[in-house]
Amino acid sequence: MEDEERPRPQDKGAASHRLGQSLDALSLAEFDERIALLRLEIERLERARAAKAASLAAAEDVFKK
Template identity: 55%
Template sequence: MREDEERVRKAPSHEIGQALDALSVDDLAERIDLLRREIARLEAARAAKESARGAADAFFKR
């Protein structure tokens, strides 16, 4: 088995505050994309919770 076939590419992950010196430009682009998707996911969750809270507030303020 060839060496490059043995290496399994792990999904990109990022730890806040980690050193960035060893990352390539492509690695950095992957991290940026990963973090943008995570921000979008967090914003969607927040919007859903705000909507549920607003509905509950409206119901109990009758």
């Protein structure tokens, strides 16, 4: 597993986000941190999805021959 694919431990002070959690107590800076964190996670998921799709396509090509 490549380093960027491994889950990263969160620092005690690092932002984290749970889907559906209350947003009422967040400051503007905390919103910005969480948005940045979620964007990075989305990018990571998109890269992993693209890699899996490429792998599946390659496997299909091998078995079609």
